[in-house]
Amino acid sequence: MALSNTEEQLMEHLWKLEKAFMKDLLESYPEPKPATTTIATLLKRMTDKGFVGYNEFGNSREYYPLVKKNDYFSKQVKGLIKNFFNNSASQFASFFTKETNLSEKELEELKKIIDAELQKKKK
Template sequence: MIPLTPSEEKLMQLLWHRKKALLKDLMADFPEPKPAKTTLATLLKRLIDKNAVAYTTQGSARSYYPLVSKSDYSKSSVSNLVSRFFNGSMAQLASYCTAQDQLSTDELEQLKEIIDIQLKRKES
């Protein structure tokens, strides 16, 4: 999948939430400071060109919808991050995340539980 800019990702978040939306709906949903209508239309055009979004016509209006699921985009983004910064190793990513002092004890416990569950699944 072609990487998206932060602005395109923000717009995709709105589309993933709505599933289908008119430009006016997206404008209403966009957080402050809201972009100009033309800016949003340009972002939608770029997303269409990247095959991330398509539309159907309703009279003179276009109803936009995502072609890429949030799950698939997230998986692709994480894989890209791991490839670029962690030599393709998920273990290096996990090590990096757990070595940071930014995680609370509760968050570390949650990660431990997730790992324990995954290990049990692999053993079955």
């Protein structure tokens, strides 16, 4: 299950803060800040989806992520490759390198990452 764009934005704030009360989450947004009711609705949906948990302190809830950022995005990228690139990582890599207009320096960095992974696999 995936998060909507607005849920993902809220999740970004929660991943950064690690634990947060509603007021902390609201403060983390730039102006114009979303309405408290909007954040409450998003948190309810994200709790129902199993992405967010909370501890209650009296009338206040301290929210925390139940999913690690890397795990979430790894799953999203795998789904993207499966759904749009016939489950072919090389098709995805080809599209990514061409369409994102990477600089020579960025391509060199990417090559280093790939070479390092190749070395690990050969061991």
